[in-house]
Amino acid sequence: MTTQPQQAITLEGLTRRFAVRERDGTDRRAVRGELTAVDAITLRIPRGELFGLLGPNGAGKTTTIRMLCTLLPPTGGSASVWDFDVVRQPAQVRRHIGVLLTGERSVYWRLTGRENLAYFAALYEMSQATVLSRIAGLLDLVDLTARADDLVERYSTGMRQRLALIKTLLHDPPVLLLDEPTTGLDPQASRIIRDLIRHLHRDEGKTILLTTHSMEEADQLCERVGIMDQGRIVALDSPQALKRAHQGEMILRMEVDGRADHATAVLRTIPGVASLTLQPLPPDSAWEITMTVTDITGVLPQAMQAVNAQGVHVRHLQLVETSLEDVFIALTGRRLRD
Ligand SMILES: Nc1ncnc2c1ncn2[C@@H]1O[C@H](COP(=O)(O)OP(=O)(O)OP(=O)(O)O)[C@@H](O)[C@H]1O
Ligand SMILES: [Mg+2]
Secondary structure, eight states, X not given: OOOOOSEEEEEEEEEEEEEEEEEOTTSSEEEEEEEXXXXXXXXXXXXXXXXXXXXXXXXXXXHHHHHHTTSSOOSEEEEEETTEETTTOHHHHHHTEEEEOTTSOOSOTTSBHHHHHHHHHTTSOOOHHHHHHHHHHHHHHTTOGGGTTSBGGGSOHHHHHHHHHHHTTTTOOSEEEEESTTTTOOHHHHHHHHHHHHHHHHTTOOEEXXXXXXXXXXXXXXXXXXXXXXXXXXXXXXXXXXXXXXXXXXXXXXXXXXXXXHHHHHHTTSTTEEEEEEEEETTTTEEXXXXXXXXXXXXXXXXXXXHHHTTOEEEEEEEEEOOHHHHHHHHHSSOSOO
């Protein structure tokens, strides 16, 4: 057994740019520019931490995970896992990580659960006896023993995700990289996956980097959260500290009919309105105005006056304390889910 590093995952100015191509008039592929999906991220995740990257679509979460698991080369900076460099020592990196990617069929539907695990276990150097006992233990862990010899195509979505999760554990890696492990699952299946992640962290000492859209998930599960937006980490702390930093602020939500755009132009000028977003509320032509306010007693009367003066009708008014999502809105002016 090698010595265990202090930092399980290290990112030093990690960067990934993509060429953005569009068809030009001559119908040839032309390079039009570059998109920076991951923008010089520096981050240290100590051994044993459960860390969450929280961010909206396109923030760069999956790109970060793909670089860490050696699927995609960085275009700048560096990253290491378990002290192995993702570019120079990819085989060692892969030996120390279990990876769950989204949007991939990570298990074969025409095989049984047990056959899938045996197939993937053959990729690692383990004795047959170790493989068999490992597979039995993992199936037990996720309550799939009774269904282990059924074809995966007969599994529910939640069962498939449990299988995909234990597939990442076959070689008992110290680090898990989980890209949106609960996306697409119903609440109950999500809860089972979250409990498993908690167990792997608490009882098995795994270092876990997961990505999520869900602020509740980040809040409930993670010791530290990096809020990611447009390739950068815009805030990094424990969920408690992130929320505390924005205390004293409240969220004022207004559901309105009418020219909400006119009203928001005025609302933005009110002192004490820290940020403001405007969202359409389909199917009718209503709007939701969400404001982060630092002085609610001062802002509220002025806000009502401003919208009335614009002939905008307020259907519903709600005042809420800050959540992690609100922290995100305050930092970026946008919502996690658009
Ligand atoms: N292979 C690629 N070629 C070009 N652009 C890419 C490629 N992969 C990702 N991108 C772009 O990089 C940005 C970040 O994408 P990424 O998939 O990392 O975001 P994400 O945070 O995982 O989003 P989501 O929540 O939707 O999964 C996006 O603008 C995306 O379109
Ligand atoms: Mg993604």
